[in-house]
Amino acid sequence: MAEFIAYLIAGIATGAIYALAAIGFTLVWQTSQTINFAQGEFVMLPAVLILLAVKLFGLPLWAGGLLGIAVFLLVFGAGFKLVVVDPMIKHGVLPLAIATMALSIIMKEGAKDGFSAEAQSFPSLVPTDMITLLGASISLQHLAIIIVAFAAIGLLQWFVGGTKLGRQMQATAQNPTVARIVGIPVERMVLLTFLLNAALAVVASLLISPIYLAKFSNGETIGLFAFIAAIVGGFNQVRGALVGGLLIGVADSLAAAYVSSQYRLAVPLVLLVAIILIKPEGLMGRKEERRV
Amino acid sequence: MSAPALQNPAAAPRRPARRIDAALVALVLGAVILWFAPVGMGRYGTYVLSLWLVMSIGVMGLNLTLGYAGQTSLAQAAFMGLGAYATAILTTKYGVSWYAAFGLSGLLTFAVGILLGFPALRVRTHYLAFVTLAFSTLIWLVLRNEQWLTGGVFGISNINRPDFLGIKLFGALEFHRFVVVVTLILSLALWWLIRSPWGRAFTALRENPVRAASLGIDTRAYTLLAFAIGSAYGGFAGSLYAPLVEFIDPSPFSLSQSLFLLLMVVAGGAGYLFGPFIGALLGVVLPEWLRFAGSLYLIIFATIVLALLIVCPQGVSGLFERGWNAFRRKSGGAR
Numbered sequence: 001m002a003e004f005i006a007y008l009i010a011g012i013a014t015g016a017i018y019a020l021a022a023i024g025f026t027l028v029w030q031t032s033q034t035i036n037f038a039q040g041e042f043v044m045l046p047a048v049l050i051l052l053a054v055k056l057f058g059l060p061l062w063a064g065g066l067l068g069i070a071v072f073l074l075v076f077g078a079g080f081k082l083v084v085v086d087p088m089i090k091h092g093v094l095p096l097a098i099a100t101m102a103l104s105i106i107m108k109e110g111a112k113d114g115f116s117a118e119a120q121s122f123p124s125l126v127p128t129d130m131i132t133l134l135g136a137s138i139s140l141q142h143l144a145i146i147i148v149a150f151a152a153i154g155l156l157q158w159f160v161g162g163t164k165l166g167r168q169m170q171a172t173a174q175n176p177t178v179a180r181i182v183g184i185p186v187e188r189m190v191l192l193t194f195l196l197n198a199a200l201a202v203v204a205s206l207l208i209s210p211i212y213l214a215k216f217s218n219g220e221t222i223g224l225f226a227f228i229a230a231i232v233g234g235f236n237q238v239r240g241a242l243v244g245g246l247l248i249g250v251a252d253s254l255a256a257a258y259v260s261s262q263y264r265l266a267v268p269l270v271l272l273v274a275i276i277l278i279k280p281e282g283l284m285g286r287k288e289e290r291r292v
Numbered sequence: 293m294s295a296p297a298l299q300n301p302a303a304a305p306r307r308p309a310r311r312i313d314a315a316l317v318a319l320v321l322g323a324v325i326l327w328f329a330p331v332g333m334g335r336y337g338t339y340v341l342s343l344w345l346v347m348s349i350g351v352m353g354l355n356l357t358l359g360y361a362g363q364t365s366l367a368q369a370a371f372m373g374l375g376a377y378a379t380a381i382l383t384t385k386y387g388v389s390w391y392a393a394f395g396l397s398g399l400l401t402f403a404v405g406i407l408l409g410f411p412a413l414r415v416r417t418h419y420l421a422f423v424t425l426a427f428s429t430l431i432w433l434v435l436r437n438e439q440w441l442t443g444g445v446f447g448i449s450n451i452n453r454p455d456f457l458g459i460k461l462f463g464a465l466e467f468h469r470f471v472v473v474v475t476l477i478l479s480l481a482l483w484w485l486i487r488s489p490w491g492r493a494f495t496a497l498r499e500n501p502v503r504a505a506s507l508g509i510d511t512r513a514y515t516l517l518a519f520a521i522g523s524a525y526g527g528f529a530g531s532l533y534a535p536l537v538e539f540i541d542p543s544p545f546s547l548s549q550s551l552f553l554l555l556m557v558v559a560g561g562a563g564y565l566f567g568p569f570i571g572a573l574l575g576v577v578l579p580e581w582l583r584f585a586g587s588l589y590l591i592i593f594a595t596i597v598l599a600l601l602i603v604c605p606q607g608v609s610g611l612f613e614r615g616w617n618a619f620r621r622k623s624g625g626a627r
Contacts (some may be wrong), residue, residue, distance in 0.1 A: 037551070083602075084598070084602065087602050088601065088602060088605060091605035092605075094358075094364070094558065094562075095558060095601050095605035095606075098554060098555055098558040098559075098597075098601060099597075099598055099601045099602065101551050101552075101554070101555055102555060102594040102595075102597040102598040102601070103594070103598060105590055105591070105593075105594035106591055106594045106595060106598065109587070109588075109590045109591045109594070110591055112587070113587055113588055113591065220548070224429070224547070227425075228425075231422055262433070262436075262437045263433055263437065265429060265433060266429075266430055266433055269425075269426040269429055269430060270426075272422065272425075272426050273422075273423060273426050276419050276422055276423070277411055280419060
């Protein structure tokens with residue numbers, strides 16, 4: 001039982017990271033119908049940029065952190081939308097999805113060649129101690145991840161549902177044409193969504209890098225699991241992405257412990273196939289009307 | 293079994309038929325050039341050329357699925373892996389001839405394509421992408437973990453190259469010519485398929501599925517067929533790949549390779565007959581030319597693809613077509 005609780009907490013912690021990335025997926029999907037195959041790299045890169053800023057300019061950690069995050073938001077939040085998405089959006093989903101695949105190669109190889117092929121340690125804001133809870137020893141880092149990730153998601157929900165700006169954003173996501181008619185600056189709202197996506201990626205990066213180290217290849221698994229989480233939960237729902245992320249994280253953690261460490265990756269995939277066959281729109285998803 | 297003919301007098305002038313015949317001539321001419329091309333290129337150059345053709349076959353299959361039937365498959369590299377491993381295991385462990393193994397690889401991947409596509413396409417069209425994503429990763433796990441069958445991470449070595457009518461094809465040049473012939477046969481088969489009523493049904497599906505259905509096309513059956521044939525081409529490509537490299541391990545058949553193949557289809561031009569050759573040229577040969585750049589070559593390659601897609605989402609073939617149309621309009625106006 002104690003063991004089970006420990007695996008559960010670890011699963012919820014990684015699941016929260018997947019959820020952050022998956023929520024970014026769904027936000028960007030809702031406002032611009034873009035599937036971002038570079039989402040995993042979005043989570044990998046901020047930590048690498050921060051370490052790079054510290055190494056290149058000899059800055060203290062907090063300054064390097066601010067610089068790295070600012071550069072990331074500018075290039076991969078705003079720049080991504082303006083340079084890649086805007087010129088391509090009119091040509092449909094597929095070329096754009098392929099373009100984000102190319103972007104993911106650039107980000108991954110760029111981190112490898114521009115920074116390091118080796119995993120680098122990333123400072124943790126939380127002590128690496130273990131505490132005992134219900135007889136299970138649990139790492140403080142995992143608890144911190146869960147708390148911060150949920151706080152970020154709660155903040156996002158409050159912003160989207162409780163502020164004027166957020167409601168304008170939501171209106172844009174649901175129906176851009178009508179939003180434009182009632183005077184919402186649609187373009188600015190879409191840009192805001194991309195910035196939020198990048199910001200969520202930064203939070204995920206800061207949370208996960210102390211545990212998994214900063215490494216160019218981190219994005220592969222995170223991207224795959226976040227993508228699965230978004231599908232499982234329902235691609236058009238922020239709530240769905242949260243549920244999907246947690247489900248996938250817990251399934252992965254328990255599978256590694258109780259099924260087989262070699263085939264742990266298979267469990268979320270089987271879950272994915274089972275769910276889309278039974279409930280194609282995802283657990284929390286809405287059915288989208290078929291447009292002729 | 294024949295497709296309902298899509299007779300639309302307004303959209304069926306005679307010119308397309310003539311252009312497709314030009315495609316046939318280009319295919320045969322290309323094969324002749326490639327037959328002699330490696331002279332003086334050395335072993336490695338010849339190998340890269342053969343690899344280009346083998347990848348082109350895999351990309352061709354994906355082009356049928358994506359470019360003609362409008363379905364996204366994220367498992368083409370996994371199908372290549374199935375073909376490569378089936379061929380390697382059959383020929384090294386059971387002494388089956390390469391030709392039989394080649395046929396069986398195609399059959400196996402065709403059958404798996406049906407098995408995967410049937411439930412996925414029954415639900416809703418773009419779920420094929422998700423199912424193939426899962427399949428791709430599962431195949432990779434099996435290839436890596438089932439050591440008794442696949443050799444695990446150590447792979448399978450000493451894969452022999454086949455004979456042709458008693459001629460041994462051990463040399464790079466001889467095997468290259470063999471690859472040229474097989475590629476020609478497979479691309480001719482595809483050229484015929486696309487021109488046939490079946491192929492027109494595929495295209496009708498891509499252009500407007502609802503309208504195709506209203507014309508009496510069984511949308512699901514045709515989409516499934518296109519995906520299964522496309523997968524079989526992946527199997528054929530893998531079956532040629534194994535004797536070409538003579539050693540296989542799981543890494544070239546991972547999910548990221550499937551994504552890379554998708555990149556090649558779109559960069560070359562999805563839905564164009566020659567798109568796959570151009571795409572594979574970009575994905576296989578260009579990195580060789582960029583080798584001087586060292587490890588930066590992937591970044592340069594991806595940047596080129598990204599820039600290309602931003603400028604022309606129809607890929608290189610689309611760029612050519614655009615240029616050709618502009619040229620014709622210009623010369624037509626001068627007349």
